[in-house]
Amino acid sequence: MKIRLLLATLTCALVAVTNVHAQAPAQKRQFETPLGDQMAKMSDALKALKGQAADASKNADSLKLIGTIRDAANASMKLDPAKKADIPAAxxxxxxxxxxxxxxxxxxxxxxxxxALKANDNAGAAKLLxxxxxxxxxxxxxYKQKKQKKA
Ligand code: HEM
Structure with missing residues (x-):
């Protein structure tokens, strides 16, 4: 009986710890919106691009990162910023x-x-960032709200 109780307690503790970890990345996000998701994609790609834009051996990958940023920017065109709700209707x-x-x-x-990357001008590409x-x-x-309103 005691062993069962111990096992149940351990299972609960494990579930609690797993949940905390599963939620951890989301808690860093300020804008939990579809637009925020696209922005987060741009942000990750831009960070990676900044780290390698000067390195010509990474140009093929850098061009993929450019594609990710462009796709997310185009997807963002179809989404309205949360701040729109604060603007008078007119x-x-x-x-x-x-x-x-x-x-x-x-x-x-x-x-x-x-x-610039296609021209193998890596110094130029890094500067253009x-x-x-x-x-x-x-x-x-x-276009970004200072702070997201609580739902
Ligand atoms: C490569 C350039 C950009 C990067 C890396 C970037 C990154 C981000 C990040 C990390 C967030 C916060 C997301 C979150 O907390 O979940 C954000 C939010 C936002 N960004 Fe950008 N951003 C970029 C360009 C732009 C541009 C050009 C605009 C507008 C013309 C813009 C408009 C917004 C808006 C409106 C939000 C708030 C989201 C919402 O209202 O739902 N961003 N961005």
Whole structure:
């Protein structure tokens, strides 16, 4: 009987620990939205790209990372920022249109990095990533809520 109780306690403890670990990455996310998911994809790819853009031996992989960023940016065009809900109804269409412009600018900057990589200009590609950072910064300043509202 005691052994059964011990086994049950151990099982509960194991389940609790497993759950904490399963939830851990999600807790780091601020924007639990479909758009946040696309942004997280861009973020992971951009981080990897920054680490290897200067290395010509990684160009094939770097071009794949560019593709990931572009795909996520295009997918983001179909999703509205959470901040739209804070904008007066009459201004929302303009807000979304200008958000699309921000994403198009990002795609354009990423295209420049792609062209540099294809030309094997790795120093140029690494430098052009500053423009990608600038597009991100500008996009977040205008279209990201300061803090996500609690549901
Ligand atoms: C490569 C460039 C970019 C990267 C790496 C990036 C990364 C991120 C990350 C990590 C988040 C937080 C996601 C989360 O907490 O779950 C985020 C959120 C967000 N980003 Fe970006 N971002 C980029 C460019 C842009 C651009 C250009 C715009 C707008 C034109 C934009 C608009 C937003 C918005 C609106 C959110 C909040 C999500 C929501 O409202 O649901 N981002 N981004």
């Amino acid at each position: 201004d929302q269409a303009k807000f979304v249109e200008s958000y699309h412009e921000g994403l198009k600018n990002l795609v354009a900057q990423v295209g420049k990095v792609e062209a 500053d423009e990608v950072d600038a597009a991100q910064k500008a996009g977040h300043k205008e």
